[in-house]
Structures are given as structure tokens and as C-alpha cells.
Amino acid sequence: MISATKPIKILFFTIITLFSFVPFTNAQDHNSENNEDIQTNHEEKEFNASELINEHIGDSHDFHIADWNGHAISMPLPVILWSKNGIVTFMSSKFHHDNNGEVVVENNGEKFVRIHEQIYQINEGENALILGDELVPTNASRPLDFSITKNVFSMLMSAIIIFLLFSAVARSYKKNKNAPKGIAGFLEPLVTFVRDDIALPNIGEKKYERYMPYLLTVFFFVWINNLIGLVPFFPGSSNLTGNIVFTGVLAFITFIITTFSGNKNYWSHILMPPVPKALYPIMIPVEIIGMLTKPFALMIRLFANITAGHIIILSLVSLIFIFKTVAIAPVSAVFVLFMSVLELLVAALQAYIFTLLSALFIGQAVAEDHH
Numbered sequence: 001m002i003s004a005t006k007p008i009k010i011l012f013f014t015i016i017t018l019f020s021f022v023p024f025t026n027a028q029d030h031n032s033e034n035n036e037d038i039q040t041n042h043e044e045k046e047f048n049a050s051e052l053i054n055e056h057i058g059d060s061h062d063f064h065i066a067d068w069n070g071h072a073i074s075m076p077l078p079v080i081l082w083s084k085n086g087i088v089t090f091m092s093s094k095f096h097h098d099n100n101g102e103v104v105v106e107n108n109g110e111k112f113v114r115i116h117e118q119i120y121q122i123n124e125g126e127n128a129l130i131l132g133d134e135l136v137p138t139n140a141s142r143p144l145d146f147s148i149t150k151n152v153f154s155m156l157m158s159a160i161i162i163f164l165l166f167s168a169v170a171r172s173y174k175k176n177k178n179a180p181k182g183i184a185g186f187l188e189p190l191v192t193f194v195r196d197d198i199a200l201p202n203i204g205e206k207k208y209e210r211y212m213p214y215l216l217t218v219f220f221f222v223w224i225n226n227l228i229g230l231v232p233f234f235p236g237s238s239n240l241t242g243n244i245v246f247t248g249v250l251a252f253i254t255f256i257i258t259t260f261s262g263n264k265n266y267w268s269h270i271l272m273p274p275v276p277k278a279l280y281p282i283m284i285p286v287e288i289i290g291m292l293t294k295p296f297a298l299m300i301r302l303f304a305n306i307t308a309g310h311i312i313i314l315s316l317v318s319l320i321f322i323f324k325t326v327a328i329a330p331v332s333a334v335f336v337l338f339m340s341v342l343e344l345l346v347a348a349l350q351a352y353i354f355t356l357l358s359a360l361f362i363g364q365a366v367a368e369d370h371h
Contacts, residue, residue, distance in 0.1 A: 154238035226347030
């Protein structure tokens, strides 16, 4: 019998091995004279809750670990760009503040500037335009960004977790023909739940097995990433399922599967709806719009619910700094604890809803005409 903790040990060993060569950096170690001015400006600047929340729910090119003596300690991630001269790679720790306050990096004669996690390539010189509080390059282009950002790191980590978990389950079933134990005993009821309560009722007994791999993958993928987003420290703290691009891709995959699985009955209902032909000019566009709104609803539902939970928790924490008193801390802590427990339920619930709606849409596409 394989130990239940072995996959977890392999996971942590893999993560440590992959990133052991990456130094933890001080984001403000460069240009010490300029850092003093920046630090002074930060001390005089009022606490901005919106900025804190936006930084957390957004993606970034490094993991912020902690602040120590006015310095930001972070773990850099690989930056991979396709610039005019080809592929450019470097660690995000190479970004630094220059004399103009820009976050820049020079690499083999090319100069890049990072503004709100968006990377621009400066084509000629160091031209920049300060517009209000924003620093906007006036002579810059956007290279294609294939970087391993915080969200991409979390996505890869969740894929490794799923692979290790189910690899252990597969080995466990090969060696133990009796009742499952350990990780297999924990995951078998979940797999059975997806099969008996999601796939079978919505897709039907004849065709559900064809779509089980996708439904199981999307269920555990969304659920694990939701849980990773609730961990407030490295390697958690990402907001992958609160990224509308990520949820949009998952919804698009469901849309593609639904579209290509549609049978004659499904397409005839859309292109030849059961109404008088005089209403076809109205009903056919309505049916097509309805077909497109299904993945849109999937995308928005997951994105909005996960993002809302993160915003509420961060808003409760921000109250301590807004009121500038520790007296509010116990109240904030109680509500943060309550919301965190509630978010554990929401993490599983949103994975269930996304999988359920995906199965429902697929079931509608493959349903046979009983009339």
C-alpha cells in the first residue's frame, strides 16, 4: 500500500527543486539613493484599499512574500517575451527602478519597462510620459508575453497535484482490490458523486461515460485552484479562478464540446425551432444568442463569485488600516475567519456548479427526441 502522504511529499519536492535556483529578491535593492525617495513617498502616501485589493486579485510576475524594514521580499518568476529580436528570457528580479522611477530591465541592448504588470519594450531611448499618477511609454511596443506569472505557476502546480493524486489512486487500486483506503478512499466518493449526481442525470446513461474524463478534470481543476487561492502565503495566494481569461477558456472548452457533440435534434431545434415559420426571423437569432450566452454565463459566474470572496476578505482586513486603530482588529478578524470558512464551501460549490452546468449543456446537445 502506498503511503497517503507520498504524493504530497513528491509535490513539495518538485516545487522546491524547480525553484531552488531562484533567489528570493528584495524588489528595492537597486539604486539605493532612489529607494530612499521611494520609501519616503510611500510613508507619506495614504493607505489605498483599492490598490491593495487590485494587486491581490490581479496577476503578477513574482510572488510577494513579505515586507521587511521597508523592503519588499518577493520570489521572482521567469519572464518570457517575444520581442522584435526574438525570444527574450530573464527573471523578474531584473526589474528595478531607474532614475525616472520606472521599473525597467535592460537585456542584450533591449530595454523593457513594467507598468502595472504590463511589460512594454522601449524602442528608442527612455521616452516616457507622466500622465497624472500613471507612467505611460510614448515610444514603446507590447511584446508577446509568455511569462510564468503567479497565475500560470498556480495552474501548473494544480495540474501536478491532480496528476500525483490520481496516480496514487490508480496504483492503490492495482494493489488493493478491497475497499479503498487513504487518498483513494477520499477521492472515490467524489468521483462517484460526479458520475451519479452530475453526469448520469444530465447526459444520460448511454452517453455519459464519453464525457466523464472532462467533467472530472474540470471539477477537480476548478476546486483545487479555488482552494489554492484561499491560502494567504506562498505557494498560494493566487487568484486563478478569479481571472476572467481563465474562466473564459474553460467556458469556451465546454462550448466547443457542446457544439461538436450536438446531434440532429439539437441543431434542428436551433435552426428550425418548433414555432410557425413566420417567427423564424425572430426565433432563430434568439436560439443562436441563447447558445452563445451559455458559455458566457459559465465564465461570469465562476469569475464573479471567486473574485467577490477575495474582495470581501481583503476589504475586512483593510478596515484596520483605514480606521488606523487596532480596536477594529478583533471585529475584522472574526468576520475574516467567518468569510474564510464560507469561502471553503464556495470553493467546492463553484466547482460543482461549473461541472453541473457543463454537463447540463452537453446533455441538451446529445439528448434524443422522444416525441
